[in-house]
Each structure stands twice: as structure tokens, then as C-alpha cells.
């Protein structure tokens with residue numbers, strides 16, 4: 001059963017090596033990352049400041065996003081901070097890909 005409330009984006013809307021910011025009414029924005037065809041969904045706002053991580057630099061080899069403000073970094077698969085000055089984990093979100101679209105779980 002299709003639940004349109006949890007629709008995030010179409011997979012084709014996120015370029016390989018890029019990210020898409022997803023605005024949500026009354027909730028923190030999310031970021032969808034495409035790393036070589038693997039998708040990751042995280043909070044969009046850095047845990048160090050208010051930077052938008054979907055505007056960050058993606059390191060495909062390390063599967064890491066580097067924050068555009070102070071070059072902090074997070075592991076996209078786990079949300080763990082992996083570059084100063086970030087020390088607080090980034091929230092990652094479970095999702096499923098169905099018929100070429102991503103849906104948030106939970």
C-alpha cells in the first residue's frame with residue numbers, strides 16, 4: 001500500500017555523487033545522498049552548526065559528507081562524526097526504495 005506521507009523523492013532526482021534537501025512541514029529537513037547508486041537519508045542540518053549538509057562535499061570512497069561550513073564530516077552509513085569540529089552523531093533515517101522512489105520508514 002502506497003503511503004504518500006512518507007514519500008521522500010524519486011531516486012532519479014538525486015544525482016550520483018550529489019544530495020537533495022527534503023523540506024518537511026514542522027520537522028527538521030532531511031538530506032538524501034546518492035553515493036555511486038547507494039542512497040542514504042540523514043538529517044540535513046549539521047550537528048555542529050546550522051549548515052545544510054546537502055550542500056556539502058561528498059567523498060564517495062569514504063562514504064562521507066563534509067560540512068560546507070567548518071569542514072566537519074560524517075559517515076553517511078552510520079551518522080558518526082569523523083572530522084573535527086563535529087562530535088555529535090548525525091541522525092540517519094531508515095527508508096525503502098520502491099518503484100524508483102524513496103520512502104521514509106517509521
Ligand code: FES
Nearest residue numbers: 046048049067072
Ligand atoms: Fe557543520 Fe560547523 S556547521 S562543521
